[in-house]
Amino acid sequence: MSGPAALAPATRTPGAVRVNRVVLAVLGAVLLAAGVLVLLLGLGALGADRADRAVLPGGGTAGWVAPVVGAGGLAVAGLSAWWLVLQARTDRLARIRLEDADGGRTVLDGAALTRVVEEEVEALPGVARASAHLSGTSAAPRLHLRVRLAGRADPGEVHRAVTGEVLARAREALELDRLPARVELDLPRATGRPLS
Amino acid sequence: MRGVDRVLALVLGLAGLGGGVLLAAEVVQALLGRPGHLVVPYEGAARWLREQTWSGAWVLAVGAGLAALGLLLLAAELAPRRRTLLVVATEEPDVVTAVTRGGVGRALEQAVAAVPGVDGTRSRVGRRTARLTVRTALRDSTELEAQVRERAAAALAGLGLAAAPALDVDLQRVAA
Numbered sequence: 001m002s003g004p005a006a007l008a009p010a011t012r013t014p015g016a017v018r019v020n021r022v023v024l025a026v027l028g029a030v031l032l033a034a035g036v037l038v039l040l041l042g043l044g045a046l047g048a049d050r051a052d053r054a055v056l057p058g059g060g061t062a063g064w065v066a067p068v069v070g071a072g073g074l075a076v077a078g079l080s081a082w083w084l085v086l087q088a089r090t091d092r093l094a095r096i097r098l099e100d101a102d103g104g105r106t107v108l109d110g111a112a113l114t115r116v117v118e119e120e121v122e123a124l125p126g127v128a129r130a131s132a133h134l135s136g137t138s139a140a141p142r143l144h145l146r147v148r149l150a151g152r153a154d155p156g157e158v159h160r161a162v163t164g165e166v167l168a169r170a171r172e173a174l175e176l177d178r179l180p181a182r183v184e185l186d187l188p189r190a191t192g193r194p195l196s
Numbered sequence: 197m198r199g200v201d202r203v204l205a206l207v208l209g210l211a212g213l214g215g216g217v218l219l220a221a222e223v224v225q226a227l228l229g230r231p232g233h234l235v236v237p238y239e240g241a242a243r244w245l246r247e248q249t250w251s252g253a254w255v256l257a258v259g260a261g262l263a264a265l266g267l268l269l270l271a272a273e274l275a276p277r278r279r280t281l282l283v284v285a286t287e288e289p290d291v292v293t294a295v296t297r298g299g300v301g302r303a304l305e306q307a308v309a310a311v312p313g314v315d316g317t318r319s320r321v322g323r324r325t326a327r328l329t330v331r332t333a334l335r336d337s338t339e340l341e342a343q344v345r346e347r348a349a350a351a352l353a354g355l356g357l358a359a360a361p362a363l364d365v366d367l368q369r370v371a372a
Contacts, residue, residue, distance in 0.1 A: 005359035006279035006323045007294050011198065020201040021273050027208070028269030035263025041250040042259060055255060056245035070223030077216025084209040087202065155303070156356045159284055159293045167291065180290045184281060187299035187306075 010144055010182060012090045012133075019086055093134040093141055098175055110134045113173060114143075120166045121145065126153025128188065143170060143181040148188060155185050197277065279323065285358040295355060297321040304328050304363075307351035313340045315370060326352065326361040331368045341367050 011017050044051040096113070098106040114132040121130035129148040136142040149158060162183055171179045218235055225234040233239065248255050281294035295303075301319030308314055308330060316331040330344050345365045352360055 004279075005283050005357070007281040007283060007292070008277045008279050009281060009296075016205070017198055017201070020198075020205045024201060024204060025270055025273035028266045028271075028273060031262050031266030032270060033266070035259045035261070035266055038250070038255065038259025039263060042252070042256045044251065051251040052249050054246050055248045055250060055252075056242060058246050066223050066227055070220045070227075073216040073219030073223065075216070077213050077220070080209045080212030080216060083205060084213065087205055087209070149299075154354060155284065155295055155299075156354060159286070159356075163286065163288050163291045163293070178290055181292070183291065183293040185284075185293065185295045185299060187295070187302045 010146075010184065012092065013087070014091055015089055016087050019083070023083060091135040093136060093138070095138075096134070096141060096174060097138045108174070113170065116173070117143070117145065117166060117170055120169065121147060121162060124158060124161050124166075126150050126158055141174065141176070141179065143167070143179055145181060145183045146186070147183060148186050150188075153187075155187070158185065159183065197272065197275075201273075282321075282323070282355075282361070283358045285356050295357070297323075300326060300352070300355060300357075300361075301328075303351050303355060304348045307347045308344045311340065311343050311347060313337070314344065322361060323359075324361050325364050327364045327366060329366045329368055331370050333370055335369075337367050337369065341365065 040046050041050055093110050096108040096110055098108060100106065110133075114134060117132045118130045121127055121132070126149055127147055128150040130145060132143060132145045134141045134143055145162065147158060147162070149155060163181075167179060167181055171177070221234050222236060222238070280297050282297060282300060284293040284295060286293060298321070301321040304321075304326060305317040305319050305328070308328070309317055313332050313334045314330055315333055318329040318331075320327045320329075328344070328348050330340075332340055334340055344367075345363070348365060349363055352363055
């Protein structure tokens with residue numbers, strides 16, 4: 001068995017998750033550095049005379065300060081806008097283009113395919129609910145499947161049925177030899193205690 | 197953490213966008229030589245900052261607060277993400293199937309709930325150990341424990357995990 005034995009849950013926006021983590025870590029480092037600098041200044045570690053100076057020096061500032069502060073403001077605004085836009089970017093594949101042997105082209109609606117997959121999985125014994133989506137590219141799509149099992153289902157059985165029948169049919173529909181898939185199974189809490 | 201990150205991204209992104217534009221607007225206002233502020237009444241804050249020295253109690257408190265907040269954020273973002281899914285062993289190279297840890301725990305609880313003498317169950321599943329706590333009112337519980345252990349082990353084996361956590365059954369006696 002290759003690959004990890006444990007995984008983090010899949011996300012619709014892997015790019016945003018990564019970027020958020022990096023941006024917030026950098027922000028944390030900047031806050032930490034600023035806080036430490038203020039403490040060092042205030043406690044006189046950078047010279048006793050500096051500790052007694054005003055935080056904001058009185059009188060006018062040098063001529064270059066104001067434009068630099070303004071440009072900094074615009075830069076922060078631009079980066080923030082980029083960060084906000086990024087939150088909406090998903091890895092979902094809405095349409096799949098199939099190239100025929102004779103040069104023809106068919107466009108397949110991703111939602112139509114995933115709906116069929118969902119219905120097929122929900123028809124399996126022991127499955128309460130299924131949701132599917134496609135990611136990647138038209139040439140190499142990936143299928144993500146989230147399956148909620150009903151009370152007394154055998155996860156192994158469901159796994160076998162999904163990998164055997166459902167994925168084979170999806171590969172056929174997409175005219176692909178390979179369709180990498182990730183299946184997340186969840187078992188709900190049984191409603192009420194079973195009597196025996 | 198992803199959800200928290202997402203909320204922080206939206207709040208800080210909006211604040212950065214609005215704050216940055218306002219800052220630039222105020223600078224332009226000042227550069228044009230117009231007196232007073234455009235939107236943000238910052239004169240009071242500037243006056244207060246001119247009166248404070250770096251060694252002032254308030255300034256030190258703000259510095260300590262910033263450092264603590266930064267450290268907290270940095271630690272939270274650098275901590276490894278929880279892997280809440282346990283992978284099921286498979287022969288298919290292209291398919292990865294995984295069960296949620298909560299789901300594994302519920303499967304164990306369901307497997308033993310019907311055993312006579314079991315009054316209640318609780319589970320806690322990690323990557324290395326799965327702890328199943330069973331409450332019982334039985335005075336002599338040796339047989340029950342063996343039965344619970346056997347059924348839970350069978351349920352865990354039935355999931356076919358690539359690296360199944362070690363099973364730890366804990367019996368709790370309650371008054372009948």
